[in-house]
Amino acid sequence: MAKASQRYGKLLTWCAENFKVLMPPEPELPEDPAERFEFAFTKELEADIREDMEDNSTIAKAIYFGFETLKGQTIDKVTVDGITAEIKPKSKKMRVGSDSRSSVQKTEELSRLVLQ
Numbered sequence: 001m002a003k004a005s006q007r008y009g010k011l012l013t014w015c016a017e018n019f020k021v022l023m024p025p026e027p028e029l030p031e032d033p034a035e036r037f038e039f040a041f042t043k044e045l046e047a048d049i050r051e052d053m054e055d056n057s058t059i060a061k062a063i064y065f066g067f068e069t070l071k072g073q074t075i076d077k078v079t080v081d082g083i084t085a086e087i088k089p090k091s092k093k094m095r096v097g098s099d100s101r102s103s104v105q106k107t108e109e110l111s112r113l114v115l116q
Helices: 001-020 034-047 056-068 103-116
Strands: none
Touching: none
């Protein structure tokens, strides 16, 4: 067993010396939490989100996260006490998938309702 360990050790050393993975250097994170937040926020703003805009699940999670930050806040004389993750239709006649509007139209309508 000891001989096998030595062989594996030599093999790993040889691999480390002969195969180099070139990765871009990681920027150093600031010590200050506010600067660290700003760094992360700026990095996310630079990201390409076009693909995420087609993913309803990602959009729903982003909207939910935004609403979560409003808990306990008062906006236009309305205090947000809590957020409901699951919304059920009031009418039993409404069926899932029966709506002919696109997901973009539904998201835009939801945004208009929320921002009113």
